[in-house]
Amino acid sequence: MDTLFLERLLVLLARGSFTTTYKYALLLALIDLNLEGAGRGAEVTTITTRQLAERVVALYWPHTRPFQGRELSQSRAGQGESSVLRSIFTFRRAVAPHDGLPQRAAKADPEGYDRLIDEVEWVFVREPIPRLQVIGGAQDLFLYRVEWTIQQNSGAPIDPSLPLLTRRAFRAGELPNVLRLLPGVHERLVGLAAVLRPLIHRQWTDLVAQMNRLPERALEDHLFGRSREDLLPVREPLWDLQGGRCFYCGGAVPLAQAQVDHVLPWSRFAEDAIENLVVADGPCNLSKRDFLAGREPLEPWLARPRRDLTQLAEAADWPQGHDRVRSTCAVAYRHMSPGMPLWRGRGALRGLSDDEQRWILAALMSPAAASTV
Numbered sequence: 525m526d527t528l529f530l531e532r533l534l535v536l537l538a539r540g541s542f543t544t545t546y547k548y549a550l551l552l553a554l555i556d557l558n559l560e561g562a563g564r565g566a567e568v569t570t571i572t573t574r575q576l577a578e579r580v581v582a583l584y585w586p587h588t589r590p591f592q593g594r595e596l597s598q599s600r601a602g603q604g605e606s607s608v609l610r611s612i613f614t615f616r617r618a619v620a621p622h623d624g625l626p627q628r629a630a631k632a633d634p635e636g637y638d639r640l641i642d643e644v645e646w647v648f649v650r651e652p653i654p655r656l657q658v659i660g661g662a663q664d665l666f667l668y669r670v671e672w673t674i675q676q677n678s679g680a681p682i683d684p685s686l687p688l689l690t691r692r693a694f695r696a697g698e699l700p701n702v703l704r705l706l707p708g709v710h711e712r713l714v715g716l717a718a719v720l721r722p723l724i725h726r727q728w729t730d731l732v733a734q735m736n737r738l739p740e741r742a743l744e745d746h747l748f749g750r751s752r753e754d755l756l757p758v759r760e761p762l763w764d765l766q767g768g769r770c771f772y773c774g775g776a777v778p779l780a781q782a783q784v785d786h787v788l789p790w791s792r793f794a795e796d797a798i799e800n801l802v803v804a805d806g807p808c809n810l811s812k813r814d815f816l817a818g819r820e821p822l823e824p825w826l827a828r829p830r831r832d833l834t835q836l837a838e839a840a841d842w843p844q845g846h847d848r849v850r851s852t853c854a855v856a857y858r859h860m861s862p863g864m865p866l867w868r869g870r871g872a873l874r875g876l877s878d879d880e881q882r883w884i885l886a887a888l889m890s891p892a893a894a895s896t897v
């Protein structure tokens with residue numbers, strides 16, 4: 525199993541700015557349809573957008589039931605409700621009392637069900653399908669190809685070599701309504717399904733909990749998270765050390781808005797030593813999330829004078845962890861495949877190159893890199 529495939533999926537899941545839960549539905553639908561194919565003994569190479577839409581409806585179907593007496597939203601506040609949920613909800617209401625399972629509802633009202641699938645198919649063709657593999661503004665095809673494209677927010681097409689999607693052309697069959705899986709994707713999705721499914725469920729749940737301000741996240745945060753309060757004793761000294769500036773973009777940040785960030789992400793390795801901490805502003809911290817950093821942020825991080833950090837750690841009675849953090853970091857970067865998207869500053873993700881990997885490992889391992897001691 526090549527790790528690059530898994531890493532790219534993780535990046536895709538970790539990426540911020542999810543305004544709806546469609547990407548989770550799309551990924552789960554792909555996994556389900558591949559498993560189904562494998563169950564028939566067939567390697568899945570193409571999936572029609574219709575098949576996908578039917579699977580998506582089945583996934584969202586239970587989500588339209590009330591949870592503890594309330595309807596849950598699956599879009600960010602102010603974005604309007606997810607149109608897929610709205611369509612399913614309307615259809616369910618029309619076919620009640622046959623709405624227990626999508627299959628029963630489809631039998632009770634075949635035309636209504638067909639219209640529902642049409643609507644969901646069009647949403648997915650227009651939004652998550654062409655967008656899913658765009659990471660950091662660039663398209664990185666590793667799951668499937670389609671033969672249409674859409675405009676990005678800038679107005680430029682995601683893929684200029686493809687015709688722009690129009691409803692008319694799509695309905696007229698001028699744009700093939702299939703996703704062509706790239707070589708090896710079928711077996712990888714089948715092989716990883718048992719790991720991916722609970723991970724996607726977890727993240728989907730988290731996002732819905734956030735969107736609806738439910739307390740579901742609190743227990744995991746309590747058990748495995750790191751609260752801001754815990755890191756408060758080193759916030760001001762680090763902020764001082766950085767001259768009141770965000771470590772990543774260099775912008776001035778008031779102390780009250782400064783956030784302590786783990787350079788080697790907390791989700792990868794729970795390391796609170798000073799060596800692993802910097803202070804960042806909110807937007808940089810939010811953009812970095814759980815990504816590993818590329819050479820651009822690493823270079824100034826590695827160049828931090830060790831003497832300053834030692835003093836800071838002693839004054840705050842905090843572990844320093846110089847050698848431990850660097851060797852753990854080296855493990856993380858050594859096991860990374862070239863091409864793996866790394867964070868390079870606010871909004872910038874780009875793949876790791878061979879040269880860069882060599883440079884990072886050498887810098888992490890060399891005592892001289894700890895320079896200026």
Ligand SMILES: [Zn+2]
Nearest residue numbers: 770773805808
């Ligand atoms: Zn910043």
